[in-house]
Amino acid sequence: MSAAQLAAQIRAGTRRAADVVEERLADIQARNATFNAFTEVTATRARAEAAAVDAKVAAGQDPGPMAGVPVAVKNLFDLEGLTTLAGAKIERDTPPALRDAFLVRQMRSAGAVMLGALNMDEYAYGFTTENAHFGPCHNPHDLTRIAGGSSGGSAVAVAGGLVPITLGSDTNGSIRVPASLCGIWGLKPTYGRLSRSGGFLFAASFDHLGPFARELADLALVYNALQGEDREDPAQHWLGFAPVTPLPEIGGLRIGMAGDHFTRGGHAEGYAAVAAVGRALGATQSVTIPDAAMGRAAAFLITMAEGANLHLPNLRSRPEDFDFATRDRFLAGALLPAHWVQQAQRVRAAYRAKALAIFDEVDVLIAPATPYVAPKIGQDMIEVEGVSLPVRPNLGVYTQPISCIGLPVIAAPIADPVGLGTPGGMPIGVQLIAAPWAEEKLFRVAARLEQLGICAAPAVRS
Amino acid sequence: MSEFDAEAYAWQAAAAINLPLNPAHLPGITMNLALAKRMAGLIEQVKLSPADEAAPVYVVRKMP
Numbered sequence: 237m238s239a240a241q242l243a244a245q246i247r248a249g250t251r252r253a254a255d256v257v258e259e260r261l262a263d264i265q266a267r268n269a270t271f272n273a274f275t276e277v278t279a280t281r282a283r284a285e286a287a288a289v290d291a292k293v294a295a296g297q298d299p300g301p302m303a304g305v306p307v308a309v310k311n312l313f314d315l316e317g318l319t320t321l322a323g324a325k326i327e328r329d330t331p332p333a334l335r336d337a338f339l340v341r342q343m344r345s346a347g348a349v350m351l352g353a354l355n356m357d358e359y360a361y362g363f364t365t366e367n368a369h370f371g372p373c374h375n376p377h378d379l380t381r382i383a384g385g386s387s388g389g390s391a392v393a394v395a396g397g398l399v400p401i402t403l404g405s406d407t408n409g410s411i412r413v414p415a416s417l418c419g420i421w422g423l424k425p426t427y428g429r430l431s432r433s434g435g436f437l438f439a440a441s442f443d444h445l446g447p448f449a450r451e452l453a454d455l456a457l458v459y460n461a462l463q464g465e466d467r468e469d470p471a472q473h474w475l476g477f478a479p480v481t482p483l484p485e486i487g488g489l490r491i492g493m494a495g496d497h498f499t500r501g502g503h504a505e506g507y508a509a510v511a512a513v514g515r516a517l518g519a520t521q522s523v524t525i526p527d528a529a530m531g532r533a534a535a536f537l538i539t540m541a542e543g544a545n546l547h548l549p550n551l552r553s554r555p556e557d558f559d560f561a562t563r564d565r566f567l568a569g570a571l572l573p574a575h576w577v578q579q580a581q582r583v584r585a586a587y588r589a590k591a592l593a594i595f596d597e598v599d600v601l602i603a604p605a606t607p608y609v610a611p612k613i614g615q616d617m618i619e620v621e622g623v624s625l626p627v628r629p630n631l632g633v634y635t636q637p638i639s640c641i642g643l644p645v646i647a648a649p650i651a652d653p654v655g656l657g658t659p660g661g662m663p664i665g666v667q668l669i670a671a672p673w674a675e676e677k678l679f680r681v682a683a684r685l686e687q688l689g690i691c692a693a694p695a696v697r698s
Numbered sequence: 699m700s701e702f703d704a705e706a707y708a709w710q711a712a713a714a715i716n717l718p719l720n721p722a723h724l725p726g727i728t729m730n731l732a733l734a735k736r737m738a739g740l741i742e743q744v745k746l747s748p749a750d751e752a753a754p755v756y757v758v759r760k761m762p
Contacts, residue, residue, distance in 0.1 A: 441753070441754050467760065470757075470760070527744065529740060530740055530741055530743075530744055533737035533738070533740040533741050534737075534741055536733075536734070536737045537734060537737050537738060537741070540730075540734060548715070548717070551717060552716065552717055552718065555718075555720060555723065556720075560726070563723065563726070564723055564726025564727050564729070564730055565726075565730050567712075567717070567719070567723060567726075567727045567730075568708075568726075568727045568728075568730030568731045568734060569730075569734075570712075570715060570717055571707070571708055571711040571712060571715075571717075571727070571731065572731075572734055573738075576734065576738040576741075578752060579738070579741050579742065579746075580738075580741055581752035581753045581754065582746050582750045582751065582752050582753075583741045583744045583746070584752075584753040585750060585751055585752060585753040586744060586746060586750050587744075588753065629733070
């Protein structure tokens with residue numbers, strides 16, 4: 237059952253939010269250790285929020301479009317009364333948050349019930365969620381494989397069926413990579429669309445927040461609830477409420493296949509996923525995003541510099557308390573010549589101008605989301621086109637050029653990865669990419685792919 | 699021009715920003731610096747004019 241259907245039942249009074257919460261809490265208690273998704277379960281809060289929803293229904297009041305829907309968030313979102321960990325041991329010393337993050341408040345206003353905080357790469361600097369302090373997340377489709385990251389817990393909680401909707405963050409691919417590897421829907425909206433207030437920043441000029449869901453209808457449900465003006469976020473560019481409806485109407489949309497950079501550097505399953513989606517949509521036009529590799533390089537350098545600057549006080553005073561996987565990247569980032577970073581920011585702007593021009597030709601682009609299915613936990617290297625490459629940074633090869641310039645993306649899961657012939661039948665997704673502020677087009681294309689049976693969250697095989 | 703010596707550079711640049719380094723962290727730092735240098739080499743190839751501004755533009759205040 238989708239979250240949207242669940243909310244409808246609760247709103248109609250045929251099901252109690254309190255019962256749903258107890259069912260979810262028991263399931264999380266029983267199965268979370270298998271996945272290592274939750275780092276904190278907010279049972280008391282969840283019971284109180286569910287009771288408030290049921291009380292509204294009983295009183296004939298509107299409990300909101302997400303009435304009683306269980307949700308959870310990456311542990312970089314502020315939750316009132318909890319310390320915001322951002323995946324870091326260092327943050328355990330930080331006082332509890334005084335109020336919820338803006339997007340958490342939006343979901344609560346819509347009637348959602350908060351079940352807790354989720355595992356992630358330390359300070360969101362990673363693509364694997366192999367956290368040295370809190371342990372690795374396990375992919376529900378194969379527990380020996382990574383979930384992807386950095387929003388690994390958010391993807392695992394949804395793919396594993398612990399909750400139907402979660403929130404994560406995406407700086408270089410941290411929603412799209414785990415969505416692809418866990419086989420669920422993910423949305424990275426346009427940079428500046430959703431408020432980031434109360435989210436622990438990583439590289440602010442790239443930081444996006446967004447949702448995960450097993451059902452496309454639920455992705456739309458939560459995306460609509462998350463929208464709202466927040467003058468506390470300096471990066472938000474509020475254009476007004478722009479609700480989406482996932483109707484499979486793609487008439488008039490020009491759909492292209494991302495060429496060049498997006499056709500190399502990966503394994504066959506990534507390209508097969510794109511080909512399957514393209515065939516289903518009748519897309520034949522190959523469109524090159526000029527200088528995508530330059531955009532990725534610029535994002536790489538700016539991320540290093542912005543992240544390192546944010547954490548320099550702790551890098552100076554307590555470097556041993558960082559996760560070893562992130563520490564050395566941050567330390568190196570603190571040392572970059574200013575020229576590299578400024579050149580990267582100028583290349584980023586020049587690349588943006590070239591990339592935006594392609595939307596004169598197409599409305600939606602299809603590209604791989606990840607270069608391969610989920611690698612094994614602990615795997616350091618992977619062979620790509622005869623070259624042995626580090627697994628972790630290469631996972632973002634197709635996502636970084638897109639978030640570098642803030643384009644909206646839906647990560648769409650291939651419904652039948654076994655039929656596609658992926659290694660081990662593991663999930664994989666594609667990126668549906670549009671021009672800034674054109675999320676609505678993405679939902680229409682995604683809905684068409686769902687209708688055709690090409691995209692959907694594949695069931696976890698026992 | 700001399701070759702880039704990542705280890706020597708790391709020590710000197712760290713000293714300039716008062717960042718103590720643990721020698722045990724140097725292999726990871728120099729590996730990441732080398733990777734960053736490869737990325738920087740890519741973006742050096744992009745021809746920019748004096749009119750190419752950096753991506754983030756300072757805004758004095760959000761419009762009401």
